Amino acid sequence: MSIDHRTVDHSRLADLRASLADDFATQTSRLRELTELNADTGDPGEAHNRAELLVATRRNIEQITGALHRIAEGTYGTCERCERNIPMERLEILPHARFCVPCQEKANG
Known part of the structure; x- marks a missing residue:
């Protein structure tokens, strides 16, 4: 099941x-x-963990912002590469998905 933007x-x-x-x-x-x-604390491991948490948090914010922007534009649920509908099952698991699975796999190489 995909999002049909008409319904x-x-x-x-x-x-x-x-x-x-x-x-x-x-x-x-x-x-x-x-x-x-x-x-x-002088612990390089702790500094590294904090840096990784910062990167992950900023990435999450960027993904959420993108999804909210696509909702506002009316393009949410449409693959940015092939322009087909992204299956609802994928969006339920990954609400910020920008690509359908085949296009995501191509992007990942």
């Missing part, structure tokens, strides 16, 4: 938008906490 379930899309907005708020709060931590 999209607006309540489901509203729920998704709200869920993504909540995730955005959570990730933004996490980013703020990570950037405000200035405690240098």
